[in-house]
Amino acid sequence: MSRPLEDVKILDLTRLLPGGFCTLLLADLGADVIKVEDTGQGDYVRWAPPYYGDEEHTPLGTRSAIYLSLNRNKRSVRLDLKQEGGRQALLKLVESADVLVESFRPGVLDKLGVGFDVLNQANPALVYCPITGYGQDGPNRDRAGHDMNYLGLNGILGLTGEAGGPPIQSGAQIADLGGGGLMAAVGILAALQEARRSGQGQMVDISMTDGALAWLAMEAGRYFGSGEVPERGNIMLSGGIICYRPYEAADGCITCGALEPKFWGRFCTAVGRDDLIQHQFEKPGSEAHTAVAEIFKTKSRAEWKAFNDEHDAMIEPILDLDEALESDLVREREMVVSYEQPEMGEIKQLGFPIKLSRTPASIELPAPALGEHTEELLSDAGYSKEEIQALEESGAAKGPDHARARDSATRDVSKQEQFLA
Numbered sequence: 001m002s003r004p005l006e007d008v009k010i011l012d013l014t015r016l017l018p019g020g021f022c023t024l025l026l027a028d029l030g031a032d033v034i035k036v037e038d039t040g041q042g043d044y045v046r047w048a049p050p051y052y053g054d055e056e057h058t059p060l061g062t063r064s065a066i067y068l069s070l071n072r073n074k075r076s077v078r079l080d081l082k083q084e085g086g087r088q089a090l091l092k093l094v095e096s097a098d099v100l101v102e103s104f105r106p107g108v109l110d111k112l113g114v115g116f117d118v119l120n121q122a123n124p125a126l127v128y129c130p131i132t133g134y135g136q137d138g139p140n141r142d143r144a145g146h147d148m149n150y151l152g153l154n155g156i157l158g159l160t161g162e163a164g165g166p167p168i169q170s171g172a173q174i175a176d177l178g179g180g181g182l183m184a185a186v187g188i189l190a191a192l193q194e195a196r197r198s199g200q201g202q203m204v205d206i207s208m209t210d211g212a213l214a215w216l217a218m219e220a221g222r223y224f225g226s227g228e229v230p231e232r233g234n235i236m237l238s239g240g241i242i243c244y245r246p247y248e249a250a251d252g253c254i255t256c257g258a259l260e261p262k263f264w265g266r267f268c269t270a271v272g273r274d275d276l277i278q279h280q281f282e283k284p285g286s287e288a289h290t291a292v293a294e295i296f297k298t299k300s301r302a303e304w305k306a307f308n309d310e311h312d313a314m315i316e317p318i319l320d321l322d323e324a325l326e327s328d329l330v331r332e333r334e335m336v337v338s339y340e341q342p343e344m345g346e347i348k349q350l351g352f353p354i355k356l357s358r359t360p361a362s363i364e365l366p367a368p369a370l371g372e373h374t375e376e377l378l379s380d381a382g383y384s385k386e387e388i389q390a391l392e393e394s395g396a397a398k399g400p401d402h403a404r405a406r407d408s409a410t411r412d413v414s415k416q417e418q419f420l421a
Helices: 017-030 065-070 084-095 108-112 114-121 145-153 175-200 209-224 237-238 261-270 274-279 285-295 303-309 320-324 328-334 374-380 385-394 406-419
Strands: 009-012 032-035 074-079 101-104 127-132 246-249 252-257 316-318 336-341 346-350
Touching: 009 017, 009 084, 017 032, 017 065, 017 074, 017 101, 017 127, 032 084, 065 346, 074 084, 074 246, 074 320, 074 374, 084 374, 084 385, 101 175, 108 114, 127 175, 127 328, 145 175, 145 209, 175 209, 209 285, 237 246, 246 274, 246 303, 252 285, 252 303, 261 274, 261 303, 303 316, 374 385
Parallel strands: 009 032, 009 101, 032 074, 101 127
Antiparallel strands: 246 252, 252 316, 336 346
């Protein structure tokens, strides 16, 4: 069965989460994603704990569960871009590529001699997508950061939590995944469509801070319209009204999402408290809120689920991750999948969230070992066996390692941290 991006080749120079998630989405849709990794440790996420297997003897590139979850359907080549041979090999790969994604700090590829202008000369139709914390310009261009820093600066973290309490971090990386990886995938697909029409590539400048800020469309819209600054815990859809917030049940917690009057009315009537209907939009801390909280404590999560089955009042249990992953909802939507990883057997991962009826996403390749496809990819790019051997002997390229302990990778980290976005 064909997949929609089977005619797209992507060079992925990213490390860690945002870029890996972006190219995972595109790889599952059929793109040929080639991880261009250095000749040292490669993508840092390869050795991020927890590990599969014996961490002293399992080859680097097949150990990290996080690495495996982000890198199925990809191939790996190792190049040293500090050497002329490595740079020339990258440019040779660029000639037949459609997209190049990277996550270095702004200017790093320019310093190495393979910045956007050079890449564009090698392939004028190339879509070039750098993913960074703050973008290619602006006052924070050269600052390092992580998900929490970006959310702190764009207002999201300051709005998350209870009134009077401290900011609460989300259980998922909103800026990394939503502001970075997802926005990059959308931008790449848009630029790729235009490039195929015009024959001209362009830069897709992705700032994780910008991308996550876009998620505040509702609250920013209200602020621009009224001039009133929203306060943590008093935002309508973030715990600011009693009909739309989490509550404690007898054995855990539930969500009450009865935002529309008809759903709130069904809830109040079913629990014998029609007097609460008129208090739907009161703030937490009111007498009505106290009454509602006491009502929810009278039943278990399972009982509230049964209640909602009967009354359709938007009451659902809050599940722990293991409960969610084992639920009928997740299983029947095929959001947990399994496949064979060489030397490891069957492993489970999250499935693809976009369901295409005719050309669905699929898993065709396991996550690659570090440099597993170096010889194959350089050969496809036009290098002879002798030329590939010469590149490897010079250190400009490298194939897979067959036994590397984690501590050797750890020693390389300090040399690479300067390039983190």
